[in-house]
Amino acid sequence: MTMAKPMSDSDAKARIDWLCREIYRHDRLYYVEAKPVIGDRDYDLLYNELLDLEKRYPQFLNPDSPTRRVSGAPIGAFEQVRHDPPMQSLDKTHSKDELLDFDEFVRKTVEGFTYLVEPKIDGVSMSLRYENRRLVRAATRGNGIVGDDVTQNVRTIKAVPLTLPESAPETLEVRGEVYMTRDGFAALNERLEDAGGEPFANPRNACAGSLKQLDPKVVARRPLDIVLYNAGGVGCDSFPRHSEMIAAFRSWGFPVAPWSKLCKTIEDVFAAIDELERMRHSFRFEIDGAVVKIDERRFYDVLGATAHGPRWARAYKYAPERAETTLESITVQVGRTGILTPVAELKPVELAGSVIARATLHNADQIARQDIRIGDRVWLVKAGDVIPAIESPIAEKRTGAEKVFEMPSACPVCGGEVVRLEGEVATRCINPACPAQLCRRLEHFASRNALDLKALGGKIADVLVEKGVVKDPLDLFELDYAALSMLDVGENGASRKFGKNAMNLRDAVDAAKKLPLERWLFAIGIPQVGVTVAKDIAAEHAKFSDLPDSAVLKNVIENDAKKGRERKILPIKVEAAKAVLAFFCGDYGQAFLKRMLDLGIDPVRTESAPKATEGPLVGAGCVLTGSLSRPRTEYAKMIEAAGGIVQSAVTSRTRYLIAGANVGATKTEKARALGTEVIDEAKLLELLGASSTPAPAAPSAPVQATFF
Numbered sequence: 001m002t003m004a005k006p007m008s009d010s011d012a013k014a015r016i017d018w019l020c021r022e023i024y025r026h027d028r029l030y031y032v033e034a035k036p037v038i039g040d041r042d043y044d045l046l047y048n049e050l051l052d053l054e055k056r057y058p059q060f061l062n063p064d065s066p067t068r069r070v071s072g073a074p075i076g077a078f079e080q081v082r083h084d085p086p087m088q089s090l091d092k093t094h095s096k097d098e099l100l101d102f103d104e105f106v107r108k109t110v111e112g113f114t115y116l117v118e119p120k121i122d123g124v125s126m127s128l129r130y131e132n133r134r135l136v137r138a139a140t141r142g143n144g145i146v147g148d149d150v151t152q153n154v155r156t157i158k159a160v161p162l163t164l165p166e167s168a169p170e171t172l173e174v175r176g177e178v179y180m181t182r183d184g185f186a187a188l189n190e191r192l193e194d195a196g197g198e199p200f201a202n203p204r205n206a207c208a209g210s211l212k213q214l215d216p217k218v219v220a221r222r223p224l225d226i227v228l229y230n231a232g233g234v235g236c237d238s239f240p241r242h243s244e245m246i247a248a249f250r251s252w253g254f255p256v257a258p259w260s261k262l263c264k265t266i267e268d269v270f271a272a273i274d275e276l277e278r279m280r281h282s283f284r285f286e287i288d289g290a291v292v293k294i295d296e297r298r299f300y301d302v303l304g305a306t307a308h309g310p311r312w313a314r315a316y317k318y319a320p321e322r323a324e325t326t327l328e329s330i331t332v333q334v335g336r337t338g339i340l341t342p343v344a345e346l347k348p349v350e351l352a353g354s355v356i357a358r359a360t361l362h363n364a365d366q367i368a369r370q371d372i373r374i375g376d377r378v379w380l381v382k383a384g385d386v387i388p389a390i391e392s393p394i395a396e397k398r399t400g401a402e403k404v405f406e407m408p409s410a411c412p413v414c415g416g417e418v419v420r421l422e423g424e425v426a427t428r429c430i431n432p433a434c435p436a437q438l439c440r441r442l443e444h445f446a447s448r449n450a451l452d453l454k455a456l457g458g459k460i461a462d463v464l465v466e467k468g469v470v471k472d473p474l475d476l477f478e479l480d481y482a483a484l485s486m487l488d489v490g491e492n493g494a495s496r497k498f499g500k501n502a503m504n505l506r507d508a509v510d511a512a513k514k515l516p517l518e519r520w521l522f523a524i525g526i527p528q529v530g531v532t533v534a535k536d537i538a539a540e541h542a543k544f545s546d547l548p549d550s551a552v553l554k555n556v557i558e559n560d561a562k563k564g565r566e567r568k569i570l571p572i573k574v575e576a577a578k579a580v581l582a583f584f585c586g587d588y589g590q591a592f593l594k595r596m597l598d599l600g601i602d603p604v605r606t607e608s609a610p611k612a613t614e615g616p617l618v619g620a621g622c623v624l625t626g627s628l629s630r631p632r633t634e635y636a637k638m639i640e641a642a643g644g645i646v647q648s649a650v651t652s653r654t655r656y657l658i659a660g661a662n663v664g665a666t667k668t669e670k671a672r673a674l675g676t677e678v679i680d681e682a683k684l685l686e687l688l689g690a691s692s693t694p695a696p697a698a699p700s701a702p703v704q705a706t707f708f
Contacts, residue, residue, distance in 0.1 A: 007053075007057075009057070009059075009060075012053060012056070012057040012060060013057070013060045015053060016050065016053050016054065016057065016060050016061075016062070016065075017060075017062075019046055019049060019050040019053070020050065020062060020064075020065055020066060022046060023043070023046055023047060023050065023066045024066060024161070024162075024163075026038060026043055026046070027066070027158050027159070027161075028161075028253050029619065030158075030653075035619040035620070035621075035653070035655075036619060036621075036645065036653070037618055037619040037643070039645070044536075044539070047066065047067070050065065050066065050067055051067055054067060064134060064135075064162045064163050066162075068155075068162075069155045069156050069158070069162070069220065077214070078148035078149055078150060079148070079149040080142075080146050080147070080148065080149070081127075081137065081139035081142075081146065081147050081148065081149045082145065082146055083127060083139070083141075083142075083144065083145060083146070083147060083233075084233050085232075085233055086144045086145050087125060087127060087141040087142075087144050087147070087175065088144055088305065088308065088309040088310060089125075089141075089144065089308065089309050090291065090309045090310070090313050090314060090315040091306075091308060091309050091314055091315070092289075092314070092315045092316075092317050093314050093315065093316050093317070094316075094317050094319075096270055098314075099266065099269065099270070099292065099314065099316060100266060102292070102314050103266040103269075105311070106294065106303065106312070109299075109302060109303055110294075110299045110302055110303065112296075113294050113295070113296050113299055114262055114263065114264060114294070114295040114296060115262070115263040115264075115266070115268070115269050115292055115293070115294065115295065116242055116243055116260060116261070116262055116263070116292075116293050116294070116295040117260065117261045117263060117269055117272040117273060117276065117290050117291070117292055118229060118257050118259075118260045118290065118291045118293070119257055119259060119260075119276060119280075119283065119287040119290060119291070120287055120288055120289040120290055120291045120315050120316075120317075121177040121179055121227055121257075121285050121286070121287055122179070122203070122204050122285070122286040122287060122288045123177040123178050123179030123180075123203075123204060123207050123227075123285065123286075124140060124141075124177065124178045124179070124204070124207050124208050124211055125140065125141035125175065125176075125177055126138060126139070126140060126141070126150075126154065126175065126176055126177065126178045126226065127139045127140075127141070127147070127173060127174075127175045127232055128154070128160065128173065128174050128175070128176075128228070128232075129172070129173045129232065130164055130168070130169075130171065130172045130173070130235075131170070131171050132170055132171075133163055133164040133165075133166075133168055133169075133170055133172075134162065134163050134164075135151070135154075135155065135160065135161070135162050135163070136151075137149060137151050138150055138151045138153075138154035138155070138160070139151075140211065150211050152216045153210075153211050153213065153216050153219040154178070154211075154226075155216070156216050156219045156220035156224075157178065157224045157225065157226055159225050159226050159255045160226055161252070161253040161254065164252050164253065165251075165252060165253065167251065167252065168235075168252040169234075169235035169236075171234050171235055172232075172234065172235030172236070173231070173232025173233050173234050173235060174228045174230070174231060174232055174235075174236075174249065174254060175228070175229070175230040175231070175232050176226055176227050176228035176229050176230065176254075177226065177227050177229070178207055178211065178224055178225070178226045179203065179204075179207055179224070179225055179226070179227070179285040179286070180203040180204075180206045180207040180210070180222065180223055180224055180225075180285075181203075181223050181225055181284045181285065182203065182284060182285070182286065183223070183284075184222070184223020184224075185200070185202075185203040185206050185223070186387060187223070187530070188200070188206060188222065188223065189206075189387075191528070191530070193339065193341070193362065193426065194335075194337055194339070194527055194528075197424065197425065197426075198362075198363070198365070198366075198425045199362050201389075202286070203285070203286050204286065206222070207222075207224060210222040210224060211224075221573065225255070225284070225285070226255055227255055227256060227257050227285070228249050228254040228255065228256055229246065229256065229257060229291075231245060236248075239297060240296065240297060240298065241295050241296055241297060242293060242294075242295050242296075242297055243260070243262065243295050245297075246260070258283065258652050258674070258675075259276065259279065259283075261275070261276075262295060269292055272290070273290040273292070273316055276290050277290075277318055278673070279673045279674075280318070281352065282670050282673050282674055283652070284651070284652060287318075288317060288318060289315055289316050289317040289318050290315075290316045290318075291313060291314075291315055291316075292313065292314050292315075292316055293312060293313035293314075294312040294313070299312060300312050320381070321351065321352050321381065321382065322351070322379045322380060322381045322391060323349045323350065323351040323356075323379075323380045324349070324377060324378070324379060324380070324394065325346050325347045325348075325349040325356075325377070325378060325380055326346065326347040326375070326376070326377055326378070327344050327345070327346060327372065327373075327374060327375065327376045327377075327378050327390070327393075328345050328346065328347055328374075328375075329345040329374055330342050330343065330344060330345065330361065330367075330374055330405050331343050331345055331412075332407070332408055332412045333436070334411060334412065334413050334429055334434060334436035334437060334440070335436075335437070335440050336437055336440035336441040336443075336444055336525050337428070337437070337525075337527060338428040338429040338430060338431075338434065338437050339426045339427070339428050340407065340408070340411070340412070340418060340426070340427045340428065340429060341360060341361075341362065341363070342360075342361040342362070342363070342364065342367060342405065342407070343358055343359070343360055343361060344358060344359045344360070344361050344372075344378075344390055345357070345358060346358060346359060346378075346380065349380060351380055351381075351382060351388070352382050356380060356388045358388070359380065359388040359389055359390055360387070360388075360389070361390065362425075363425045363426055363427070364405075364406075364407045364425075364427065365425050366425075367405055370390070370392060370393065371393060371395075372390060372393050372405070373393065373398075373402035373403055373404055373405065374402060374403040374404075374405055375399075375401055375402040375403060376393040376394065376397075376398065376402050377393070377394040377397040377398075378390045378391075378392065378393050378394060379391040379392050379393075379394065407427055411429035411431060411434060411436070413429070413434055413435055413436035414429065414431050414433070414434040414435060414436070416429055416430065416431030416434060417429075417430055417431065418430070435465050435466065438465050438470075438471070438472075439458075439461050439462050439465045440461075441473060441525050442456070442461040442464065442465065442470060442473050443456075443457070443458045443461040444523070444525045445473040445476075445523045445524075445525070446461070447523075449519070449522060449531050450519060450520075450522050450523035451508070451509075451512040451515060451519060451520070451523050452508065452512070452515075452519075453476070453505060453508045453509060453512065454504065454508060455501045455502075455504040455505040455508060456476075456505055456508075459489075459491070460489060460498075460501075463487070463489045464487075467487070469484070469487065472592075473523075474592065474595050474596065474599065476505075476509050477509060477513075477599050477601070478599075479506075481502045481503060481505070481506040482502075484498055484502040484505075485497065485498055485499055485500070485501075485502035485503065486498070487502070513599075513600075513601050515603060516538065516603055516604065516605065516606035517538040517541065517543065517544055517603040517604055517605050517606070518531075518534045518535045518537075518538035518539075518605075518606070519534075519603070520544060520601075520603040521534040521537060521538055521544070521547075521580075522534035524583070524592070526579050526580055526583045527579050528573070528575045528576040528578075528579040529576050529579060529580065533572070533573060533576045536572050536576075537552075537553070537572055537576065537577075537580065538605055538606075539605065540552045540572065541605060542604060542605055543602050543603065543604045543605070544593075544596065544601075544602050544603045544604075545593065545597065545602050547580060547584060548581070548584035548585075548589075548590075548593065550580070550581070552572070553572070553577040553580055553581055554577075554581070556572045556573075556574055556577040557574055557577050557578060557581075559574075560574040614643060615641065615642035615643035615644075616642050616643070616687050616688060616689060617639055617642040617643050617644030617656075617687060617688070618642075618643030618644070619643065619644075619645070620643070620644045620645065620655040620656060621644070621645045621647050621651070621653045621654040621655050621656075622639050622644045622645065622646055622647065622654070622655065622656045622657075622658060623646075623647050623650050623654050623656070623657050623658065623671075623676075624636070624646070624658050624660075625657060625658070625659055625660065626659050626660030627660045628658075628660040628681060629660070629681060630681075635658070635684070638688055639684075639688075642687075642688050650670050650671050650674065650676055651674070652674050654671065654674065654676045655676065655677065656676065656677050656678075656679055656684070656687075657671040657676050657677070657678045657679070658679055658680070658681065658684050659678055659679070659680060660680075660681065
């Protein structure tokens, strides 16, 4: 390791101050402006440099440093905070007739007003107080009068500014909603279930449960975010309009709602809430309705408030999206870590734009807690608007023929022993040779973020394991692919040869030998090691064979055992460090490493290429879709060279959707709803300053869906 060069005190302080400002600038570009200009790796380099300098020059450590978002020991309990004024909730309406009554009341009381419609975010209400433009307190709503002081937990949310610019009031209180992102919620539940834990029912519960953690380090690992939408007790009296206040919030570095609409009439309000409902699945957060409020703040005192909430605003609740269907049976799947997961087999029903026939039931405890029985009529919802889930059985429709479910006493795939470990809700198959575990490990090994073996999907993995062709993922590197091409992979009695897909798989396997360390580390499927964690660990190691005796990972574990100020914030999580070392200490891990080295495979760390800081697309998120006249990799390189960021899906951070031929309406509608500009290849080349005109798109080759 190269020793850091000594610096003078003045140079060190200047560099630390610059790094703090630069990291907060990038936080703002990412979380508030949705226009990042650097990637995660480059951001981490800045952060790690700051960590190192603060360690070497502790006299210059700023309490508002980005590295201090997680600091201090776990607390014993939350202190109580009194809200002044109280944090009221909004009166709720469930029909447009009720909104007409609200409109009639307002018009009888005031004249010359405008409505503002905003999304109603389903999260946890939060108050942030700043003094001398520094965050001094964050408190939950509680009962509206008294809430919990969760400052240390909220400091871990990167979207929350710890300091405000000079343009902001010295003393300020703002209020909003902490939420968990949809993608983050799904990933968190997956991690919890992989570890044998209890999943959360929905993103709001996951958010509330995270904020109640007594250890900020746990909270820091949860995908929490925040939107600010209201004033507190001080600092915002000068704004004549609510919309102007929100614009100021944004200018001060606060994340605000990505969508709102001013409306002159109640008919305009109806149109706006209908538009918002059509967009509800496109946001990063869950919404359960719209908030309709008067924009002119001078009318607030005139309209007044009840003990419950203000009379100048209403919450319009959307009808819950759920469907009634029949739970026909419960099957049990075995995952790659051996966990047995009960799955509801449903009579197919349409819900939120897709036909649902299956839903996970997570574990036996949840089934018993909800009293779900085979044969029940059930209410089906989508948790986080993403994951199909049974909300509840419809008990009044039971006939008496329904059956209580029991977890199997042996593995349903291999017949081996199953156990339930102390402290876990999961039941596991402990047979390491279980074919089901191997199938899922093989599928994970071949997945896009792992080794990207496109010809090896779940069905082919099942066939290869079932027919004894593959008994370990590394067998793929020693197969006779000519013989494999003759393998019958047909279904339901139909015969079909693997054919040319065998050669495609061979080519992908050959290419995988050269993939970087992070991809291989993720491919192994070690618990606690997802895509991001694999990148963090790979960044600290030169090659795969360095992992078993890693001083870096051992240091992470030793650091975690320290207390108080001796403990440092490190980029690698202790659970992941323990899991990786445990893997290589086991017989299988040692045999896996030996076999990789015998195959001549020892993946190395890939150094990040410098990001373009100049160009016509700096910071612009770009998504490529449809049939294009050039390979996507070629366009991707051109976009990145121009400073753009190539994304896999349209999000609120996407500036351009580059659409080729045969693009479905869903993507373009989502893009327009998010304010993303939809352009064609010619426009992209114009933006890039290219002079060549792309050739017409070639017809796409047919895809054999069975194999992919």
